[in-house]
Amino acid sequence: MDAGLQAERTVLAWRRTQLALLLLACLTLRCLGRLPWLAMGLCSLLLLGAWLLVAVQRRRYRRGQRALRGGQGAADPLAVIALAGGVALVALAALLGSF
């Protein structure tokens, strides 16, 4: 059983998501000319989200390791809800801003 690798793969998946958030933050800066407040708001939100992801990575890895050793407790609803909610919020804000 590859006990150690699953936690690492999950952390890497979070890192890939964090990179996508960073790229998106840079992209919103391109809209700075047209809708300055919305662009700055979205950019800040995305950067904050990306930073939060970095901040919790070690805790995430240890949690995954503990879960694999103990055989339970790997699900983390709070992180999932926070991320999905954050992305939905950004999409909604951009949607409203496009009109």
Next chain:
Amino acid sequence: MSRRLLGGGTEPDPRFSLANERTFLAWVRTALALLAGGIALDAFAVDTFPAALRPWLASGLLGMSLLLSLWALRRWLMVERALRHGAALPLPGVAPLLSLGSALVAALVIGFLWWPA
């Protein structure tokens, strides 16, 4: 709180929970890509599309991103619950819809690139 949300049953093999989480993150990255497409369409392609149509194209992508991110959350929850009760995993019903929607937007973009307004 999370125990109530996840709906009881037995704790699944943590590898399955982690795999579910990674799948959720993959769907979120797809939603982020659609979000980037929508923003780019809004920010860049000023001359290619008729002024009336561009917000709709951008909104189409942004709307898909919004729906997909919420769907990904729901799916994560449904799969986690299915794992806890040893039930069959639900099929990702959104996948064909997503493909259709993306193909439609891509076709429109290609169309306007070759035959600009």
